[in-house]
Amino acid sequence: MALITCQNLCLGYDGREILHDLSFEVNSGDYLCIVGENGSGKSTLMRTILGLQKPLAGQILTGDGLRLNEIGYLPQQTPVQKDFPASVWEVVLSGFEGGCGWRPFYTKAEKQRAEKNIRSMGIEHLSRRCYRELSGGQQQRVLLARALCATSKLLFLDEPVSGLDPRVTAEMYDLIEKLNREQEITVIMISHDIGAAMRYASHVLHIGDRVFFGPREAYQNSGIASLFTKGGVTE
Amino acid sequence: MTAILEKLALYWQYPFVRYALAVGVLISLCSSLLGVTLVLKRFSFIGDGLSHVAFGAMAIGSVLHLTNDMPLVLLITILSAILLLSTGQNAKIKGDAAVAMISVGALAIGYLLMNLFTPSGNLSGDVCSTLFGSTSILTLTKTEVRLCAALSVLVVAAFVFFYHKVFAVTFDESFAAATGVKTKVYNFIIAVIIAVIIVLAMNLVGSLLISALVIFPALSAMRVFKSFRSVTVCSAILSIFCSLLGILISILAGTPVGSTIVAVDIVLFFVFSAFGTIIGGVHA
Numbered sequence: 001m002a003l004i005t006c007q008n009l010c011l012g013y014d015g016r017e018i019l020h021d022l023s024f025e026v027n028s029g030d031y032l033c034i035v036g037e038n039g040s041g042k043s044t045l046m047r048t049i050l051g052l053q054k055p056l057a058g059q060i061l062t063g064d065g066l067r068l069n070e071i072g073y074l075p076q077q078t079p080v081q082k083d084f085p086a087s088v089w090e091v092v093l094s095g096f097e098g099g100c101g102w103r104p105f106y107t108k109a110e111k112q113r114a115e116k117n118i119r120s121m122g123i124e125h126l127s128r129r130c131y132r133e134l135s136g137g138q139q140q141r142v143l144l145a146r147a148l149c150a151t152s153k154l155l156f157l158d159e160p161v162s163g164l165d166p167r168v169t170a171e172m173y174d175l176i177e178k179l180n181r182e183q184e185i186t187v188i189m190i191s192h193d194i195g196a197a198m199r200y201a202s203h204v205l206h207i208g209d210r211v212f213f214g215p216r217e218a219y220q221n222s223g224i225a226s227l228f229t230k231g232g233v234t235e
Numbered sequence: 236m237t238a239i240l241e242k243l244a245l246y247w248q249y250p251f252v253r254y255a256l257a258v259g260v261l262i263s264l265c266s267s268l269l270g271v272t273l274v275l276k277r278f279s280f281i282g283d284g285l286s287h288v289a290f291g292a293m294a295i296g297s298v299l300h301l302t303n304d305m306p307l308v309l310l311i312t313i314l315s316a317i318l319l320l321s322t323g324q325n326a327k328i329k330g331d332a333a334v335a336m337i338s339v340g341a342l343a344i345g346y347l348l349m350n351l352f353t354p355s356g357n358l359s360g361d362v363c364s365t366l367f368g369s370t371s372i373l374t375l376t377k378t379e380v381r382l383c384a385a386l387s388v389l390v391v392a393a394f395v396f397f398y399h400k401v402f403a404v405t406f407d408e409s410f411a412a413a414t415g416v417k418t419k420v421y422n423f424i425i426a427v428i429i430a431v432i433i434v435l436a437m438n439l440v441g442s443l444l445i446s447a448l449v450i451f452p453a454l455s456a457m458r459v460f461k462s463f464r465s466v467t468v469c470s471a472i473l474s475i476f477c478s479l480l481g482i483l484i485s486i487l488a489g490t491p492v493g494s495t496i497v498a499v500d501i502v503l504f505f506v507f508s509a510f511g512t513i514i515g516g517v518h519a
Contacts, residue, residue: 050413073413080275084406087462097403098414104396130461150414 001063002027003154003186004049009058011044017056018044024205024213028064028153031180031187033197033204040208042190046158049188064153072151072185074143076158082132088142089127092118095149110149117145121175137168144175148185155179157189161196169193173200239487246486254375255492259478261387263448263496265432267474268394270453271466272405272425280331281319281426282449284338285433286442288315291341291348293437298352305382309434315341316430320422386431393428397421402463440493451500452477458504458511477503 002025011019018041026032036042047053049060050073072095095117096110106114118124121141126134131142140160147155160176161169177200179185191197197204197216204219206212212224246252273279292311296304319333375383394401403411404421412418436445452474456466481496488495 047409050409052409052412067415070415071413073410075407075410075413078407078409080277081406083457084275085271085457085461085463085466086402086406087464090402090463091406094399094403094406094411095414097399097411098416100399104399106399133461146410150410156413 003030003062003064003066005061005063006049007059007061009045009048009060010056011041011048012056013044013053015056019207022058022207022211026154026186026188026203028186029180029184031177031200031202032189033201034188034190034207035192035194035197035204036207042207043158045207046156046188046190050156066153070151070153072147072149072155074140074147074155074157074160076162077139084132086131087127088118088123088129088131088134089114091131091142092127092145092149095146098150114145114149117148120148121145135168136164137172140164140172141175148179152183152185154186154188157187159190159192161191161193176200242487243483251375252486254377254380255482256479258375258380258383259482259496260475261384262432262435263452263474263478264471265387265390266436266445266448267452267470268391268467269401269425269429269432270449270451270470270474271457271463272401273429274450274453274457275405278429279446279450280334280338281316281429282433282446284319284334285312285316285430286437286445287338287345288312288341289434289437290442291345294345294348298348303378305379305434308437309431312434313427313430316426317423320426383435386435390428390431390435393424397424398467401425406463440496444493444497447497447500448474448478451497451504455500455504455507458507459514473503473507474500 005025007023009019009022010017011022018039022045034042034045044053048055050071092114093106093111096106096114100106115124118127121144123138123141123145126138126142131139134142144155144160155176157176161172164172173196176187176189180187180200189197189201198220201216203214204212204216206219206224210224212219212222214222273282289308289312292308293304295311296307301307315337319337400416400421403416404418404425408418432449433445436448440448452470453466455473456469460466460469477499478496481499482492484490484499485492485495
């Protein structure tokens with residue numbers, strides 16, 4: 001069974017429908033890119049899958065023993081975080097909070113896993129530093145390490161490279177690809193960057209006026225892709 | 236110097252001075268704990284709004300001639316805190332407007348009630364002491380001190396127990412909610428704790444200056460320290476220090492307690508700001 005199956009989803013808020021009758025599935029090990037214009041409902045779709053809002057119709061099923069709160073999530077930065085006094089260590093560790101229930105403190109095993117995730121992001125030298133003083137790329141690595149604390153199965157990335165310079169962007173994509181290949185973590189990524197989708201994704205979900213879901217190659221050959229990629233970023 | 240010490244030793248013999256110091260320490264500790272969260276969640280004005288609600292409730296209490304109005308004030312304030320937070324995103328009147336409405340409304344109704352029904356001839360004096368807490372901390376009874384101590388212990392215990400959850404919910408509410416943290420429950424608990432703190436703090440600084448007690452220590456600590464834990468610990472220590480100093484100064488110089496404490500808080504804020512700039516703290 002697929003990790004996540006969305007069946008006939010209708011999405012929107014305040015009774016206004018943005019997405020109608022959307023169906024797709026994500027299998028273990030997939031790298032799904034969700035692309036589409038601004039306002040096409042990418043963020044609404046993401047919030048719905050994460051359980052932050054309810055679909056107007058349709059359902060989301062999980063399989064392979066995945067529970068809905070086991071999705072690691074890399075959100076966009078919020079204004080609150082810009083002046084939040086928090087060390088990298090505190091931020092990463094907070095990824096375990098969802099699994100804590102009423103337990104007030106983190107266990108030793110959780111702390112060790114947090115250390116491991118910090119190392120795998122290559123930021124162990126920053127772990128005592130203040131989060132708000134880091135560069136954009138370093139902050140994204142911290143949040144990725146936190147997301148890894150919340151999951152070992154599925155990562156949901158919301159525009160992970162927005163605001164990063166080209167070199168750091170490339171590093172970020174490499175890091176995500178490594179997680180997908182080596183740790184076999186399923187990745188769902190929202191992106192404006194169609195070039196990256198074409199390079200890294202195994203599947204593409206295009207939403208907007210025309211909807212497409214399927215493997216990357218099929219998307220490349222479809223008319224929608226060429227409409228969206230006429231800037232010549234396809235390989 | 237010896238004269239001052241002798242004067243302090245003299246005052247120390249009076250139980251009301253010891254009560255005032257003990258209650259001052261407890262309240263300032265409690266009020267500083269959630270300061271960081273409130274500042275960062277842009278909830279600074281919930282403190283203000285709730286304290287005005289508490290003022291309204293106190294007015295009702297004095298109209299009803301209650302000798303101990305704390306339980307009533309506590310109940311009404313907690314209910315308002317829950318009301319304000321649970322209206323949340325889908326309310327017709329949102330966030331700041333709702334807070335402003337309730338706080339100004341409670342202030343006006345409270346003053347109106349006191350004006351219409353109060354038996355005391357010194358109305359403006361009564362109102363002034365409720366708003367600025369000028370003398371009430373020096374007139375505490377033993378029961379009030381005990382109630383205050385019990386509530387403080389509860390607040391501190393709850394904060395320690397929920398410390399990591401408060402951090403997770405404050406730092407990134409959507410991440411927390413998406414990964415299974417019961418953010419609604421914790422926001423609710425935070426609201427109740429805030430309400431309790433505000434009712435406690437009204438004795439110390441009065442309802443107009445409560446926000447200062449909650450927010451100044453946190454802001455000062457944030458100028459210098461950079462992790463959530465160090466900021467929390469620092470603002471607790473800072474808050475206790477300012478309150479003790481403020482109470483002592485007010486006893487010696489005969490100034491109003493609440494405003495003296497806030498003045499000390501303001502001075503320390505500038506000291507910390509300057510220090511933070513020198514060591515490259517917050518502006519980095």
